[in-house]
Amino acid sequence: MSSTTPDIPVLLLKTKSIPADGYHEIFAGWNNYLPTFLPVLEHRFRDNALTWLKNITSDRGFSSDTTTPTTSSFGGIIFTSQRAVEAFTAIVESLGPSTRDELLPEALPLYVVGPATARGLRSLNLKCQIIGEETGNGAALSAFMLDHYNRLPISQTVRQDRKLPLLFLVGEVRRDIIPKSLQSPDLPQGARIGVHEVVIYETCEMASFHIDFAHALEENVASGTKEQWVVVFSPQGCRAMLDCLGWLDESGRFKGQDTGSSPITTYIATIGPTTRDYLVKEFGYEPHVCAEKPSPEGIYAAIENYRSTNTRMQP
Template identity: 45%
Template sequence: MSLNSDQVPVLLLKTKSAPTDAYEDLFSTPRDGFDFEPTFVPVLQHQFEDAGMRQFETLLRERQISKRPGSAYGGLIFTSQRAVEAFSKLVQEGKGDESWPHLQDIPIYSVGPATTRAINAVSQNPPLQVFGEHTGTGDVLAQFILEHYGEWYKDRPTKPPLLFLVGEQRRDIIPKTLMDTNLPDNQRIDVTEIVVYGTGVMESFPSDFASVLQKTSDRPARWVVVFSPTGCNSMLKGLGVLNDKSGKVEKSPRKEKPPTYIATIGPTTQGYLKKTFNYEPDVCSEKPSPEGVWQGITDFTKGLT
């Protein structure tokens, strides 16, 4: 890895997407007076959960996810690309039936553009019907589902349950919103969660992160972009700002040399840092996207001058 001393390092705590990565494309292009150098430091490792995968596969093969009356579920929810990967794996394994996986007549809800692109890449003929690309957060997606799903099944007094494919760690805002007991019976939607993947910190992350920090230690400033609560502990330890006894941040990384600024992809990770480590990140992206992170970092930087 070669880092240009005239550029501001942006350490992206994620696995680089293939074949291209939108964060790399955006942050490696100088514009508006900013010249960043993105570096990927993978923090998460994922593995499919066998029990959840088998349960989901059975539902697909028995066609229990459809618009037909009596089906177990009337739609699907995805809020992570890892869940889409689990779905795609089962679809590929079930190839041979022309209409597999038989989901052309149901709504599939996606939390944003990246997840939507991943779902649309899953082969299905006719194509899958995906909604929610514009929402961006689970809160907004849940409100959208209440209206859209209600209209989709407006001829039924009780809406069929939705199936939500999730990881071990997730927010519960979508099930809470859709199953709110304050909602009228004809609007409330039951949600079943199936855990199809687990997430953990890569064993190599602490050493990989320490190596990048050492290589950027001569810079006037640098940024760390955090995409998930997983790995926050190792990240703060690596920066040397976490008190081992209290488990809280005892000094701001922006006051160290070089000053290190922290940006989060959204409010979930921001809230986790505040609640768990008593640390307020410098930037919380208003939109969970490369453009949102870039805007947050550049707006904050302008405010420093």
């Protein structure tokens, strides 16, 4: 590819994760891609929950201090979303550097569901063990935690004859597979792990998404590039995306892509089969690629494979 060729825009329909985002890293660093984040959902942290989390942390709720009341103590923390990582990041950054390792000790397990959550936590440079990223889903992570947590020394997981629960930072909309699995009545009483869920954030669709997406499309056309990619991460925003692209008929179904009416060709990639199937079922639209693995590497590989095998880039 010529160095004078304009960068290929990649519109990522998600909020950019902090403190690190794997999608930005992989697309900004390779092959003349230009990633842009367009949030579909708005995530709002609950101030009372953040205050509670900071107080629990500052009051040694995660440390090995045996004088801390067991009702305010936890043996580990579960992370299954980037928003939970961001909330935790805010708490960690509010702590004095000299006290972080004392309040969040090396023995404290931070359980994560995948590489994205693991990457965000590792960027904090804590001494805590960050584990579970290879599990990939709630069911597998639950099985992993049941095995791992129950193998830890009793001195770490039991205080004042009470098995310490795990803290689970969640959004207002979430699946309950982890709490149910860890506290299943089918498990022996001693193997069960208590889970304390705290709703740390709430989610709603951004009212400005339609406008923001349309503006990004206009900018890409003005840049002179002949190709752009849109990466879809969830069903939210699909209708607005297709509508802005002019691909829906009056009944809300896909009417076809009129390649002759636009100077830029748009390609659609989905993070996985759930979003792909939603586009097919709801709108009759089949995206160009679907990532084999729901990760930055999976999306990047899917786009690269499509581009390398469709050299003329006809949709």
